[in-house]
Amino acid sequence: MLDDGININGIETSVKRTDALTGDDLEKVHRLFSLSYRQANHSYLEKSILKLRYMALAKMGDELVGFAVADTVKTRLPRLPDPQVVLLAGISCIASEYRRLGLFRGLETLAANASGLLTPETRYLTCGRMAHPASFRVINRSPSVIPKHGVPLSDWHQEIGLRVAELYGVNLDPETFVVIGDGSPIGYPVIEIQVEEREWLPFEPVNRDRGDSLLGITWTPDAPEGW
Numbered sequence: 001m002l003d004d005g006i007n008i009n010g011i012e013t014s015v016k017r018t019d020a021l022t023g024d025d026l027e028k029v030h031r032l033f034s035l036s037y038r039q040a041n042h043s044y045l046e047k048s049i050l051k052l053r054y055m056a057l058a059k060m061g062d063e064l065v066g067f068a069v070a071d072t073v074k075t076r077l078p079r080l081p082d083p084q085v086v087l088l089a090g091i092s093c094i095a096s097e098y099r100r101l102g103l104f105r106g107l108e109t110l111a112a113n114a115s116g117l118l119t120p121e122t123r124y125l126t127c128g129r130m131a132h133p134a135s136f137r138v139i140n141r142s143p144s145v146i147p148k149h150g151v152p153l154s155d156w157h158q159e160i161g162l163r164v165a166e167l168y169g170v171n172l173d174p175e176t177f178v179v180i181g182d183g184s185p186i187g188y189p190v191i192e193i194q195v196e197e198r199e200w201l202p203f204e205p206v207n208r209d210r211g212d213s214l215l216g217i218t219w220t221p222d223a224p225e226g227w
Contacts, residue, residue, distance in 0.1 A: 037187025181211020
């Protein structure tokens with residue numbers, strides 16, 4: 001089980017199944033999404049809520065200051081003999097005044113833990129769709145992360161990527177790990193982020209104006225033999 005690490009005075013957190021969100025919950029989630037992104041694509045957000053089972057919410061009083069969508073499932077993956085635990089991270093938004101406090105990571109962890117499948121002994125595959133290098137930093141430190149700029153994807157990597165895309169319900173180019181968008185941007189973060197030029201390199205084939213993102217995956221605590 002992951003530690004959510006949330007310790008912010010006044011913040012109250014909860015986790016709900018996405019199919020149990022109230023109309024008031026959804027209104028506040030969409031409002032925060034609009035505040036967090038220019039050209040916020042609410043259709044993309046709605047699809048994420050429908051596909052992934054859990055949403056972690058952070059409130060300060062009655063104000064929603066953060067949310068994160070995620071799911072964890074146990075499923076068959078190519079070339080592995082037993083079912084594997086797969087963490088499917090979804091979209092997260094944090095109100096501007098509460099950023100850089102660990103809330104983003106904490107809410108993702110709460111939503112991922114909600115299925116009860118993650119334990120300290122569990123090897124699991126963490127997956128996320130990222131439109132910006134700053135989002136990729138969390139898993140990019142892992143030695144088993146793919147894609148890596150300049151490192152060819154193996155047949156096994158591509159097979160796993162296509163299976164993960166199936167779980168998300170998206171279209172993936174297995175040669176680049178680009179998740180093909182629907183023709184409209186997901187949105188552009190309303191935040192100034194310092195990103196080094198090398199961090200953009202894996203995102204070269206990503207067309208953000210089309211709504212593309214990059215699928216990143218990594219194993220915790222270590223990868224299966226041959227990865």
